[in-house]
Every structure is written in structure tokens, then in C-alpha cells.
Amino acid sequence: MTEPDQVQGADWEAWRTVGCGVEALHHVLTQADVDVNLNEVLRAALAADGYDDALGWRHRALVGVAAAHGVPGEIVSGLDVDTLTREGGGVWLVSVTAPEQFACTHLVALDSRDGRLDVFWPQVHPRFGGRFLADPEWFGPKMTGRGTQFDVSA
Numbered sequence: 109m110t111e112p113d114q115v116q117g118a119d120w121e122a123w124r125t126v127g128c129g130v131e132a133l134h135h136v137l138t139q140a141d142v143d144v145n146l147n148e149v150l151r152a153a154l155a156a157d158g159y160d161d162a163l164g165w166r167h168r169a170l171v172g173v174a175a176a177h178g179v180p181g182e183i184v185s186g187l188d189v190d191t192l193t194r195e196g197g198g199v200w201l202v203s204v205t206a207p208e209q210f211a212c213t214h215l216v217a218l219d220s221r222d223g224r225l226d227v228f229w230p231q232v233h234p235r236f237g238g239r240f241l242a243d244p245e246w247f248g249p250k251m252t253g254r255g256t257q258f259d260v261s262a
Contacts, residue, residue: 118151128215129153129165131230132201133174135217139199140179140260149173165215167256170201174258181258189225189248197221202255204247213252
């Protein structure tokens with residue numbers, strides 16, 4: 109559990125190397141036109157006990173932070189590429205594995221509302237990150253099957 113004094117003093121730069129969940133959620137919130145900065149998202153996520161040293165960012169806590177900003181989300185298990193684009197797509201946080209970059213799972217934001225996989229890959233490492241269109245055949249095998257769909261029109 110994160111101690112209250114750690115939450116108040118939390119600074120994005122100090123969390124950058126493990127901040128994928130916060131940066132991806134910030135991207136989702138900006139898609140919903142929410143005006144919030146990374147430090148505010150970080151502090152809210154930590155206050156919700158959103159980070160576990162062994163597991164990383166907790167989807168449920170991130171959903172709570174988004175909901176507090178008026179952006180409801182629903183956790184989805186068994187997630188695959190077809191689900192991402194079904195019924196008009198959506199805005200997602202998706203857990204991926206990236207063994208070439210990280211030794212653990214990573215959270216990315218994804219917008220599939222136009223049927224394409226527009227990925228925002230948080231730049232937690234100086235050489236990796238940014239926004240790009242992903243090939244479903246490349247992206248699909250990286251998915252862990254867990255994600256959260258957000259209603260950015262709420």
C-alpha cells in the first residue's frame with residue numbers, strides 16, 4: 109500500500125520508468141477532453157493503491173481514477189484484436205508483453221474507433237515510445253488478454 113506522504117510528494121519524473129499505466133491513462137483522459145496533468149493522474153492512481161511493486165499498475169484502480177474524471181471504464185478479460193475493433197471500436201488500456209523492451213507487462217493506450225489500431229506506447233524508456241498505427245498481426249501476439257475499455261464520450 110502506498111503511504112499518504114508518498115502520494116502527496118509523488119512526481120511524474122521519479123515514476124517515469126514504471127509510469128506506463130499513468131501515462132497511458134493520461135492519454136485516455138485527454139481523448140475524452142479531460143484537462144488533467146500527469147502528476148495529478150499519478151497521485152490519484154497512487155492514492156487508489158493503484159501500483160503494486162510486483163505486479164505493476166492495477167486496472168481496477170486506474171478505472172476508478174478515470175471514473176472520478178467522468179470517464180467510465182470496463183475491464184475486459186479474454187481480450188483479442190478482434191474485440192478491440194468490434195462494434196465501432198473504442199479507447200482502451202491494454203496490457204502487453206514486450207520482452208524486447210521490458211521484463212514485465214506494459215500498459216498502452218489504444219484507439220480503435222476508426223477500425224485501426226492507433227497505439228500510444230508510453231515512453232518509459234528513452235528509446236521506445238510514441239504513437240503509431242499497429243499491424244494487428246504484430247500487436248495481437250503481444251496482448252496478454254486483459255484490458256479496459258473506456259467511454260470517452262461520456
